[in-house]
Amino acid sequence: MGTVQIRDVHKSYGPVEVLHGVSINIEDGEFVALVGPSGCGKSTLLRMIAGLEDISGGDIRIGDRVVNNIAPKDRDIAMVFQNYALYPHKNVRENMGFALRQRRVPRAEIDERVNDAARILGLEHLLERKPRALSGGQRQRVAMGRAIVRNPTVFLFDEPLSNLDAKLRVQMRSEIKELHQRLKTTTVYVTHDQIEAMTLADRVVVMNSGVIEQEGPPLELYDKPASLFVAAFIGSPPMNFLEGNLQNGTVLHLDDGTRLNLPVGDRKQRSRVTIGIRPEHFTVAPSGWPATVSVVEPTGSETQITARFAGHVVRVLSRGRTSVRPSDTIHLAFDQGHLHFFDPAPVPEVAKMEDVA
Amino acid sequence: MSTVVTPAPQRLRRSLGHKLRIAGGIVVSIVFLFPIYWMVLTSFKDQVDIFTNPPTFFFTPTIAAYVEYMTRADIVPRLINTIIVASGSGLLSIVVGTMAGYALARIRLRGAATIGLLILLSRGVPPIALAVPMFLVARKLGLTDKHITLILAYSTFLVPYVMWLMRSFFLSLPRELEESAMIDGCSRYGAFFKIIVPISLPGLLSTLIFSMILAWEELLFALVLTNRHASTIPVAIAGIAGDTVNGANWAALTAVGTITVVPVVVFALLVQKWLIKGLAEGATKG
């Protein structure tokens, strides 16, 4: 059974604690993505599941065994590393067959399983090559092949696509998804790319500085972010945030004096709030508030408009095309049913970084 | 015709630079090789030719010095001693030093850096300061004039040497290689021997060769720790050079010197391919 249970796991390096009690239950056959900004502890957690890092507190179960004190080789897992870690002195066939040889699987069976995996991944013509004679994408495939030949209980991936160019990354992403649908092996996938997490996973776990911020199916995180951090992290282009004082729970006074009427809701206890609006929930309508366009980015199917609105920079995503030009004034209205309310907090760096990328 | 072969000025300059570089290379090679050439030359001279002033390059060669020294009982056993001691200490140091270097590069151990530094600093102690205490210890243990004594003594400087070279080589390899092997079913030892050692082979081999050459040529410890049974070739050379009774026999001295150098050169030529590969890798990765 390929379940993985992580219970209140802590990790310290010397006096510094980097994981502060993380619990996740992963079901058999589930694809779980761990996302979060750099340094939040994703790799550390994955390496603890693999047995490459000691567990400072709590426990990890794979199937019905607590694996805290079990060596990596006895955990029946396979891992794909960001740098692939192919054995440079072995050819592709030997790389893929290495784990089986270690387990003393008969030669004929190794050959058969390596050939099968090679066929699935389109590596048949490369089997006799050394890793240095392969392109980045081919190496990536070999690393995947090495994992699937094993037929392990759990696959662990640590940013397997981040060394590939954008186009190949998208292609491999769908291949990984297809592979999972075919093999149905429990998978834990670490990435800092929220799109990768959203598109691949059955369930996304968002981590931030060593704790879980929120977990759930991708669209649930998108529609109901539990915190400003998750709201900012999930979604591209990222959510827009406006901060102001709340009056009677229905009128928001922004700091530049703009007053926004909000639908009635149960938020009287707060006086200062941050509201979040996804770019696609803005509409350009004559009844809205005035905003000055600064950038227009058409992609064909939709257009992204960056505008200054009430002292904030906001991004608006509109279906189809538009004749709006920079420095035009447009009127923005927003979908009252899709507002998110948060306690005021600085907008996390991640949202700004997405902006650049 | 002249129009066809007129070289562009730029090409002229480049080829001039190229020639200068080659000339420089030749000069450097001469400076390094001349003493060896002179040694080999001298070993084939007789006493008169050796002392001709100005020195002569043309003479009737004689192998008298070789015959004399090869037939003297002690040169062949000394050659054998040198081979035993050099390969013994080379192999011991490569095994111990490589594993120690790996541990320093990989094992997360508080104070690992300090340990490494201390071992390196121990190399700063002048050998002469160690030779006498070593002799006293060896005598107490009844180990003077034995191969094993020299092998152990040489390992005191060869192990740190190998350790530091291999440590920096291992640091240049990604950790994920071993981690991958450990997930694939190896223990830490298995990962080291099945993955890391094969990858490091060129570097290991060139380090081994350098260690053996260092041991092959060592004089001080050999002089202090041995007298007859385990005595090595450099001791013989020193003996001839310091012969105050008969005066230094230059022909004999250079003949034995040539005998010492030839195996090193032959060995180096045989493994040249590996040696250069290892050196180059050390340069770019270490």
Ligand SMILES: Nc1ncnc2c1ncn2[C@@H]1O[C@H](COP(=O)(O)OP(=O)(O)OP(=O)(O)O)[C@@H](O)[C@H]1O
């Ligand atoms: N060997 C170590 N010693 C001390 N601190 C470490 C060690 N390894 C990782 N850390 C710290 O633990 C934290 C989590 O690191 P981790 O590698 O898990 O981050 P990550 O989420 O995978 O980030 P990235 O997206 O950059 O890979 C970081 O703050 C890092 O500095």
Ligand SMILES: [Mg+2]
């Ligand atoms: Mg990481």
